[in-house]
Amino acid sequence: MRRKKKKALVIYYTKTGHTETAAEAVARGLESGKAEVTVRELLSVDPEELREYSIIAVGSPTRGGKPARKVKKFLKGLGKKSLKGKQASVFSAYAGFRGRKTLKRMRKLLKRKKAKVGPRGVAVKAGAPLSLWKGPDLREKDIKRLEELGKALAKKAR
Numbered sequence: 001m002r003r004k005k006k007k008a009l010v011i012y013y014t015k016t017g018h019t020e021t022a023a024e025a026v027a028r029g030l031e032s033g034k035a036e037v038t039v040r041e042l043l044s045v046d047p048e049e050l051r052e053y054s055i056i057a058v059g060s061p062t063r064g065g066k067p068a069r070k071v072k073k074f075l076k077g078l079g080k081k082s083l084k085g086k087q088a089s090v091f092s093a094y095a096g097f098r099g100r101k102t103l104k105r106m107r108k109l110l111k112r113k114k115a116k117v118g119p120r121g122v123a124v125k126a127g128a129p130l131s132l133w134k135g136p137d138l139r140e141k142d143i144k145r146l147e148e149l150g151k152a153l154a155k156k157a158r
């Protein structure tokens with residue numbers, strides 16, 4: 001019998017587009033792991049919608065060694081146990097420093113809302129530091145890492 005596909009939501013915030021590129025790669029990976037995927041810009045997501053999904057991936061640019069303020073606000077604003085039972089992971093675009101620290105912070109925020117966090121996430125180097133100039137794009141090998149992340153996340157949720 002064919003198993004029903006798990007529903008996955010990839011949420012991202014971006015200013016210069018790199019985290020969006022990353023989100024699309026994570027989504028491709030989730031699809032290859034047999035999840036049904038929706039990709040949405042964070043500001044357009046109503047927290048109530050999260051109920052429908054069993055897999056959540058959240059992406060943010062690294063800003064001052066942390067997730068973007070809007071991402072923190074979104075995650076902090078979710079209901080106490082709103083991610084209970086959901087498999088979750090994180091990703092970040094950063095220009096050169098503290099990308100992994102951003103991931104750690106996001107994992108912590110997801111755990112607070114009772115998500116099952118894993119895999120640990122992927123930080124990819126792209127963009128310019130401290131500026132809104134777009135800077136260099138993601139590298140092909142990092143796109144692959146993000147696709148692998150999506151696939152591994154879908155597998156964990158089975």
Ligand SMILES: Cc1cc2nc3c(=O)[nH]c(=O)nc-3n(C[C@H](O)[C@H](O)[C@H](O)COP(=O)(O)O)c2cc1C
Binds near residue numbers: 066095096097098
């Ligand atoms: C206000 C601001 C703060 C930033 N802080 C950092 C930082 O702490 N570490 C870093 O590596 N990059 C930092 N960056 C660079 C971005 O993380 C990088 O350009 C990223 O690719 C942007 O993602 P986006 O295209 O999705 O907006 C900062 C950029 C801005 C605008």
